[in-house]
Structure formats: structure tokens, C-alpha cells
Amino acid sequence: MNRRFASAAWFLLGYTVLVILWGGFVRATGSGAGCGSHWPLCNGELIPHSPRVETIIEFVHRLTSGLLGLLVLGVVVAAFRIYPRGHTVRKSAIWTLFFIVTESLLGAGLVTFEWVAANDSVERVYVMAFHLVNTFLLLAAVTLTAWLASGERKLPLRGPGVVRLTLALAGVLLVGSSGAVTALGDTLLLTQGLSPDESPVLARLLATRLYHPSAAIVVALFVAWVAWRKNPYGRPLVMMLTAQLALGAVNVYLKAPVWMQLAHLAVSDAIWVLLVLLAATALTRQPVAGSR
Known part of the structure; x- marks a missing residue:
């Protein structure tokens, strides 16, 4: 084990989460158009002069x-x-590079096609959902890079429990993507001031917003059942799931203030990282075929 590399990989994971949270702040504050439709330049400039608050937020991101x-x-x-x-x-590091490239392309696409701020197109809805999935896959790749570097491990992709773990991971991805769509609806309604009467897309988003908490409860119960076994990440994961359900309810009650949206996103990231670690640990602890 190379301790310096492992430490660098864990640091990369922490920094990745911070960048994701700032991206959530950009979306929640409606600052995605802060640099106009220019990318990678900001309003056609390398460094923006006399920037507005929205420009600073987007430029920092x-x-x-x-x-x-x-x-x-x-x-x-x-x-x-x-x-x-x-x-x-090596393999997990390559996947990390792949997903950071796709993440950058998705971000660039949102800006250049102007799927930001008050844009209420159907395309933006789909891209936001896919953006969240890509973000979670990036987090998974970084997490596995750090975890694999912290010990001489191999990660088998078959064996007892693989189906349950795969369903748990897929379920969290599904809930996360639906949460991204729900958050977009909150941004359009509460931050941008759009009305369902003038935006058919927003009207559909608001009409389907109950699907997200319903799916979240079902998936949380299933993941808790999968996690509640002899695994060092099981209990922390169940605690995070419980906290997330409570945060979701408070978020709805308070009408999704920015700080609560960020807290909700932070716990989502924590749940995903813990689930990836739990799955990796569970798979490597399985007995080798033919062993006694």
C-alpha cells in the first residue's frame, strides 16, 4: 500500500464533494447563467471584470x-x-478521469445551450437527471480509487449478495436523479419565480414531485435492510438514511431554502459514498469459490 497515494485519493474524494456542493449552490441560487453562454470563458473574458454576484458564484465553480x-x-x-x-x-483512476471529462462536458452543455437559470425546457430536465447520475458515478470512481489504494484488494463483481447490492446502488441512483429533477422544479418556482400556469414543464414537475419522497422511502428501507449486516459501514449508512428522510421532510416544510437544499445534497453524497464502500467491503469479504 502506498500511503501517500491513498491519502491523496481520499483528499480528492473530499474535494470532489465540495465541488459538487458548490455546483448545487450555483443551481439553487440560479447563478448558472452568471458567465452567459460562454464556456470556458466567462462572458467572453478569461477573468470577468466588474462581475455581478451570480458571475462570481459561477466563476468560482x-x-x-x-x-x-x-x-x-x-x-x-x-x-x-x-x-x-x-x-x-489504475482501472478505477481511469474511470475517475472518464467521469470527470463527461461531467465537464455536461456542465459545458448546460451553459452553451443556456439550460440554466430560468430555462424550463424538457431537455434541461433530462440533462439534470443524467448530470446527477454522472456525478454519483464520478464519486463512486474516486471512492473506489481511494479505498483500493488503502489496501491490497481485488473487487469481484459476482458472488452472493451482488444482486442485492446492485439493486441498492441502482435504487439510490434513481432516487438521486429524481431528486435532481425535483430540485430543478424548486429552483424554477421559488428562485426564478416561474408559475406553473406559464410553464407546462414546471407544471409537470410539480405534479410529479410526490414520486421522489415516495421512492426515497421505499429505497431507504431496502438499502437499510441490505446494509444492516456485519459491515463497518452498515450502521453509519442507516443513520444517514434516517437523517436524509428527516431532512427531506423539513426541506419540503420550509419550501426548500438554499441552505437546506445543500444539506440535503451533502447527505445524499454521504449516503452514496457509504453505500459504495459498503458494497466494496461486502464483495471483498466473500469467501473464494472452493475455499473452506
């Missing part, structure tokens, strides 16, 4: 996202220098 890309590239280069050909750390 671009700077921190750019730094994240450089950090990911550094981790990939280090992984190829430290670990031999075919090593799982």
Missing part, C-alpha cells in the same frame, strides 16, 4: 471544477507510475 480536473489527472498519472499494469487502482 468553474475555477474549482478546473482544479478538480487537474487533481484527477495528477492522481491518474501517479496511479500509472506506482501501480503495475492491470492493477485495480
Whole structure:
């Protein structure tokens, strides 16, 4: 085990979460159009002059996202220098690079097609859902890179419990993507001031918003059942699931203030990371076929 590389990978995970949260802040405050439809420039400038608050928020997100890309590239280069050909750390690092590229392309697409701020197009709804899925897959890749680098482990993708774990991961992805769509509806209604009467897309988002909490409860119960076993990540995961259901209820009651949306997103990230760690740990603890 290379302790320096493992520490760098865990740091990368923490920084990735912070960048994700700032991205949520950009969306919740309606600041996605702060740099206009220009990318990677901001309002046609490398460094914006006399920026508005929205411009500062969006520009900071671009700077921190750019730094994240450089950090990911550094981790990939280090992984190829430290670990031999075919090593799982190399593979997970490559997946991290892949998902940071797709994450950047999705962000660029939102800006250049102007699917930000008060835009209420159907395309934006689908892209926001897919953006969340890609973000979670990026988090999973970074998490596995750090976890694999912290010990000599192999990650089998078959064996007892794989189906349950796969369903749990897929369920959380589904709930997360529906949450991104629900949050978009809150942004359009509460931050941008759109009315369902003037926006058919917003009207549909509001009409289907009960699906998200309903699905969240069902998936949380299933994940808790899967997690409540002999696994070091089981109890923390169940605690986070319980806290998330409570936060979701409070978020609805308070009409989704920005700080509550960010808290909700932060716990979502924590749940996903814990579930990935739980799945990885459970798979590596399985007995090898033919062993006694």
C-alpha cells in the first residue's frame, strides 16, 4: 500500500464533494447563467471584470471544477507510475478521469445551450437527471480509487449478495436523479419565480414531485435492510438514511431554502459514498469459490 497515494485519493474524494456542493449552490441560487453562454470563458473574458454576484458564484465553480480536473489527472498519472499494469487502482483512476471529462462536458452543455437559470425546457430536465447520475458515478470512481489504494484488494463483481447490492446502488441512483429533477422544479418556482400556469414543464414537475419522497422511502428501507449486516459501514449508512428522510421532510416544510437544499445534497453524497464502500467491503469479504 502506498500511503501517500491513498491519502491523496481520499483528499480528492473530499474535494470532489465540495465541488459538487458548490455546483448545487450555483443551481439553487440560479447563478448558472452568471458567465452567459460562454464556456470556458466567462462572458467572453478569461477573468470577468466588474462581475455581478451570480458571475462570481459561477466563476468560482468553474475555477474549482478546473482544479478538480487537474487533481484527477495528477492522481491518474501517479496511479500509472506506482501501480503495475492491470492493477485495480489504475482501472478505477481511469474511470475517475472518464467521469470527470463527461461531467465537464455536461456542465459545458448546460451553459452553451443556456439550460440554466430560468430555462424550463424538457431537455434541461433530462440533462439534470443524467448530470446527477454522472456525478454519483464520478464519486463512486474516486471512492473506489481511494479505498483500493488503502489496501491490497481485488473487487469481484459476482458472488452472493451482488444482486442485492446492485439493486441498492441502482435504487439510490434513481432516487438521486429524481431528486435532481425535483430540485430543478424548486429552483424554477421559488428562485426564478416561474408559475406553473406559464410553464407546462414546471407544471409537470410539480405534479410529479410526490414520486421522489415516495421512492426515497421505499429505497431507504431496502438499502437499510441490505446494509444492516456485519459491515463497518452498515450502521453509519442507516443513520444517514434516517437523517436524509428527516431532512427531506423539513426541506419540503420550509419550501426548500438554499441552505437546506445543500444539506440535503451533502447527505445524499454521504449516503452514496457509504453505500459504495459498503458494497466494496461486502464483495471483498466473500469467501473464494472452493475455499473452506
